[in-house]
Amino acid sequence: MIKLFVTSTYSKKEVFTSVDPDLVVYNCNELVTMNSKYGAPRLYGDMSKLAIINDGAVAIKDDRIIFIGTTDELISKFEFGKISIKIDATNKLVTPGFIDPHTHIIFDGTRENELSMKLEGKTYIDILKAGGGILKTVHKTRQAPLEKLVENGKKILDRMMLYGTTTVETKSGYGLTTESEIKQLRAIKILNKQHPLDIIPTFLGAHTIPPEYKDKSDDYVRLIISEMIPKIAKENLAEYCDVFCEEGIFTRKQTKKVLKTAIRYGLKPQIHIDEIVDTNGALLASEIKAIQTGHLLKSNDEGLKAMAETGVIATLLPGTPFCLMLDDYAPARKMIELGIPIALATDLNPNCWTESMQMIIALACYHMKLSPAEALTAATINSACAVQRQDEIGSLEIGKKADLIVFDVPNHQFLPYHFGVNLALKVIKNGKIVVDNDFST
Numbered sequence: 001m002i003k004l005f006v007t008s009t010y011s012k013k014e015v016f017t018s019v020d021p022d023l024v025v026y027n028c029n030e031l032v033t034m035n036s037k038y039g040a041p042r043l044y045g046d047m048s049k050l051a052i053i054n055d056g057a058v059a060i061k062d063d064r065i066i067f068i069g070t071t072d073e074l075i076s077k078f079e080f081g082k083i084s085i086k087i088d089a090t091n092k093l094v095t096p097g098f099i100d101p102h103t104h105i106i107f108d109g110t111r112e113n114e115l116s117m118k119l120e121g122k123t124y125i126d127i128l129k130a131g132g133g134i135l136k137t138v139h140k141t142r143q144a145p146l147e148k149l150v151e152n153g154k155k156i157l158d159r160m161m162l163y164g165t166t167t168v169e170t171k172s173g174y175g176l177t178t179e180s181e182i183k184q185l186r187a188i189k190i191l192n193k194q195h196p197l198d199i200i201p202t203f204l205g206a207h208t209i210p211p212e213y214k215d216k217s218d219d220y221v222r223l224i225i226s227e228m229i230p231k232i233a234k235e236n237l238a239e240y241c242d243v244f245c246e247e248g249i250f251t252r253k254q255t256k257k258v259l260k261t262a263i264r265y266g267l268k269p270q271i272h273i274d275e276i277v278d279t280n281g282a283l284l285a286s287e288i289k290a291i292q293t294g295h296l297l298k299s300n301d302e303g304l305k306a307m308a309e310t311g312v313i314a315t316l317l318p319g320t321p322f323c324l325m326l327d328d329y330a331p332a333r334k335m336i337e338l339g340i341p342i343a344l345a346t347d348l349n350p351n352c353w354t355e356s357m358q359m360i361i362a363l364a365c366y367h368m369k370l371s372p373a374e375a376l377t378a379a380t381i382n383s384a385c386a387v388q389r390q391d392e393i394g395s396l397e398i399g400k401k402a403d404l405i406v407f408d409v410p411n412h413q414f415l416p417y418h419f420g421v422n423l424a425l426k427v428i429k430n431g432k433i434v435v436d437n438d439f440s441t
């Protein structure tokens with residue numbers, strides 16, 4: 001038995017514990033710790049600093065990391081023979097679990113038919129105006145019982161976990177009535193209790209104008225403000241509030257109204273901005289001090305500079321322009337140069353359906369010109385910051401949650417290089433092996 005002083009560099013929480021680990025991962029060819037100072041997102045050149053330990057080792061007790069170092073140090077610190085679970089990561093890459101900070105997993109019905117419409121040249125807004133897109137999913141989701149939404153969500157979470165995601169933010173937004181928005185948020189709450197993944201709930205009642213409020217969008221905003229937000233806050237069903245601010249959807253003024261009310265009720269603000277048209281969303285995001293913003297394909301320089309100054313996180317969603325077959329991707333390189341914190345997410349929804357953060361890392365490299373190291377930073381510590389969980393997750397440090405991935409590749413450059421397949425061999429969530437794709441043992 002060895003006495004260890006376990007501290008988290010983030011929370012400054014100091015816990016005295018005397019423990020033997022119950023699980024170790026050792027001989028890691030590359031152990032990407034992402035060791036992150038001061039709990040802030042990594043900016044500029046720091047996005048490339050992965051704090052790699054070669055021949056690295058991690059020791060875990062219960063759900064926490066109690067040791068990080070080299071394999072030699074591990075062996076000299078603990079009685080190796082006594083440790084019950086030992087994972088030999090020879091020739092393997094080990095990283096923090098992915099955090100997917102922007103998704104829409106609670107829905108019913110699928111939209112595979114829309115691909116042929118896109119191939120015919122129909123835009124996202126054309127499809128929505130024709131009653132497809134979000135509105136089609138709203139129609140199906142309203143009819144679905146709560147149990148069906150839970151069942152659908154579970155399938156998605158299972159697959160996310162298989163691909164290495166250990167924490168996920170997800171939104172309502174396919175109900176658009178008080179009752180069915182609450183139904184979606186309840187499904188998230190149930191899944192958070194039942195599923196190994198940690199889920200952060202966001203209220204997105206302002207996702208689109210429901211058919212009953214066609215041409216009466218201000219009335220719908222009033223419903224969100226006067227009924228939905230108070231009820232959702234009272235039942236403690238959401239941590240964040242999001243709005244789809246876009247030409248023909250919610251205006252800047254409406255977005256402000258919704259988010260200001262949300263803030264008064266204790267919800268934290270997020271915005272979908274500048275996806276199709278530049279509505280000056282980036283400036284709005286910095287005025288409202290959004291924690292994170294999604295899309296930003298069309299954001300102007302003034303808005304981006306304001307985001308850099310206020311530290312609003314740009315959560316980039318390259319799966320969406322990929323599925324919409326757009327030429328433009330968010331200007332990630334410019335954002336890094338300006339000092340904007342960048343995170344990556346799948347944006348999983350019926351228009352853009354991938355559970356794989358590995359795929360998103362590949363798209364970020366090939367289409368937005370992030371380096372593999374920058375993309376991995378954006379998918380771990382920076383996405384932890386996007387959901388304000390950087391004290392607990394996003395890097396492998398003593399005292400933090402033991403959420404990590406063992407990849408069947410020798411180094412992090414392989415993640416985008418060998419693309420379109422699942423490279424995760426084992427996934428550890430809260431100190432437990434939740435995925436084992438290793439059929440060799």
Ligand code: NIG
Nearest residue numbers: 133134244320347349350351
């Ligand atoms: O972030 N753009 C708005 N909302 C989602 C898409 C939702 C849908 O098409 O069902 C997004 O891409």
Ligand code: FE
Nearest residue numbers: 102272294347
């Ligand atoms: Fe989205």
